[in-house]
Amino acid sequence: MAAALELFGTRDVEDVSIDDVASAAGASRALVYHYFGGKQELYVAALRSAARQLEARLQPQGGGRALDELAFGLGRYFDFVEEHAAGFAALLRGGPAGRTGEVGEIVDGVRRRLFALVQKQMGVEEPGPVLRTTLRSWVASVEAAGLDWLEHRDIDRSTLERMLVDHMVALLGVAAAHDGDAAGLIELY
Amino acid sequence: MAAALELFGTRDVEDVSIDDVASAAGASRALVYHYFGGKQELYVAALRSAARQLEARLQPQGGGRALDELAFGLGRYFDFVEEHAAGFAALLRGGPAGRTGEVGEIVDGVRRRLFALVQKQMGVEEPGPVLRTTLRSWVASVEAAGLDWLEHRDIDRSTLERMLVDHMVALLGVAAAHDGDAAGLIELY
Structure with a gap:
């Protein structure tokens, strides 16, 4: 699975063969087929594993400022x-x-769980429509920024990360102007 | 094609059959197959047509404030x-x-053209990395807000649209703080 993750993570799925995965894992082609059934199943399994890894890494440390x-x-x-x-x-x-x-x-599941993490970190149990839309927009904008950064790499990662934190603050400011419930959150940031 | 657009627009693609399209268009199943080759081809053709419609509607009127x-x-x-x-x-x-x-x-093409429209409307020829990331994030957040609105419909469309305009202003404010080139744009908004 580690070998499949590495290959699917660094190449397009079209360019990865079962043979590549088998040889990277030091296993036979037959064994890979036996466990996964085919390339599509292997890809889905690798994706699930990557999604779990991402979510595990994003678990909040707790104790810090929001x-x-x-x-x-x-x-x-x-x-x-x-x-x-x-x-x-x-x-x-x-x-x-x-x-x-x-x-x-799987992709939608990751988006939902990123959303839930941010929401939890803010201590919001049931976000109202304005706050929900705001957080969902922010999660989508982080994803788009990640994709843009991979394509261009002409901006420092640290600058980009600071910008995205500033985006959250700015978007919460907009939310607060449209919805009193969101206003209380601003003080966290 | 209008019949296919209507059906694919109002139902999941899995729930639309070639027979449905043929009957809605008052054509025979054989004719639909003859012109499009199959359901996937018909779906792709309908999607292309929808993308063109969207882009035509979004052409700026010109003359208004940004x-x-x-x-x-x-x-x-x-x-x-x-x-x-x-x-x-x-x-x-x-x-x-x-x-x-x-x-x-097709989806990526629409995103790119929405991005180009916003960029053109701002009078920016070659956005720097900060502005490009900002505009791309905003386009993604509009898409996410649209999806959220369809799922919940618990916020007025007009409120949501005003919020998204406010998002642009707020995000440009963040961009200006990170990049002098973007600062000049703020005055447009």
């Missing part, structure tokens, strides 16, 4: 983006050919 | 989202099963 926790989480997120560059870009750039419903569900 | 043009464009965008609700949601929620590389390319 803004510091957010900055810390973004750092871990971009570590992950950088390590799985090709896989991340292929997946989110409209998705690889032959994508199945399962792949879409 | 902020008004943006608000106007967002209104047209959400008209489109509302009219093609099921299709829009299925496409962007990780994408339908059996998605092909072509579908991903």
Whole structure:
């Protein structure tokens, strides 16, 4: 699985064969087929494993200021983006050919859990519509920024991460202007 | 094609058959197969047609203040989202099963052209990295807000559109703080 993750993370899924995975893992082609059934199943399993890794890394440390926790989480997120560059870009750039419903569900699952993490970190149990839209927009904008950064790499990662923290503060400011409930959160940031 | 657009826009692609399209268009199943070759090809053709429609609607009117043009464009965008609700949601929620590389390319093409429209409207020829990331993040956040709105519909469309305009202003403020080139744009908004 580690070998598959490494290969799918650094190359387009179209360019990875079962033979590549078997040889990187020091296993036979037959064994890989036996365990996974085929390349698509192997890809889905690798994706699930990558999603779990990402979520484990983003678990809040606790105790820090909300803004510091957010900055810390973004750092871990971009570590992950950088390590799985090709896989991340292929997946989110409209998705690889032959994508199945399962792949879409894994991607959506990660988005939902990132959203839940940010929400939890803010101590919000049930965000109202304005705050929910705001947080979801921010999660989407982080994903887009990650993809843009992989394509161009013409901005420092640290600058980009600071910008995205500033985005959150700015977007919460907008939310507060549209919804009293969101106003209380501003003080956290 | 109008019949296919209507069906793919209001139902999940899995729930639309060639027979449905043929019967809605008052054509024979054989004729639909003859022109399009199959359901996937028909879906891709309908998607291309929808993408062209969206882009045509978003052409700036010209002459207005940048902020008004943006608000106007967002209104047209959400008209489109509302009219093609099921299709829009299925496409962007990780994408339908059996998605092909072509579908991903159409989605990415729309994103790129939305980005180019906003950029043009600002009178920016070559955005620097900070501004490019900012605009791309905003386009992604509009898409996410559209999807969220379709799923919940617990916020007025007009409130949501105003919030997204405010997001742009707030994000440009952040960009200006990180990059002198972006600072000049703030005055437009």
